[in-house]
Amino acid sequence: MQDTGMLYDFVPMPERKPLKWPNGKRLALMVTLNLEYWGLTQDHDGPYFPGGPSINERLLPARIPDFNNHSWREYGHRVGVWRIYDIFDEAKVPASCTVNGILCERHPQIVTAAAERGFELIAHNHIQTEFMINYRDDRAKEREVIKGVLDAIEKTTGKRPKGWLSSSLRCTVNTSDICKELGLTYHCDYMNDEQPYLIKTAHGPLVSTPYTQEANDIGMFLRRNLTATGAFELWKDEFDELYRAGEKSGRMMSIGLHPHIIGRAFRARAIREFLEYAKKFDGVWWATREEIADWYLQNHNSHIS
16 A cells, blocks of 8 residues: 555566666766755754764754854865766766855855856755754745755846755655646655656656665764775775666665765865776766656656556
């Protein structure tokens, strides 16, 4: 029986036809930089809700400025993101960038620098400390938040995003339908596949292009305490197996990065060396999620009918 709220069919890999990417590519590789913003304080009782791991887990009351944790994250804005932009410039490959709407107001230089590089921009909540599930019973408010982020990014860069990622991947049963209603083509919150598939909505199909919390610098460096060498090996192992499988049926590989983590000097070589490694393979499609979604909407019947 289908679980209540599930918006897609269960089609296991053996029941699918081979996925044939354009131009005979084996693997669509998506590297996502999360361009996020955290306020110094929050106006509520209890501890500060960080919307992600803290460097000091002894959280202060929300109304007391926590310069320890805030400045650790702000390193990504002031230093880390520019180091990572340089690495992508040197590698001459594209990135996808999720963007908190408030970042367009507070630090627009970060967002415009991504847009000027031709990087894909993905709407990613107004502020990182906000969960969409806060509006699980208020569809109108959830729609207002999503539309506001789309408007902010378009106003800042001149380009309106075509996809959505919820902060901490905490979407509601309404999120996909609202995204499709607002003209988006893909949704990144579901992490359950290595291939795209269609999400059903009242406004038509939306493409799932999964994000990752496994091949992700938060889990790798902060939760598993990997070194740069260990991170490179993890990404290489993931790449090698997906590239091998992609010979028979195309795969997607997702990497999730945060400038205040991967942008540290002692970690940055992990992504530099991985990009250098992946570039050696002719079968890689350095695709944006928008490109994948547009292609899949036209070709899904040849894969999952």
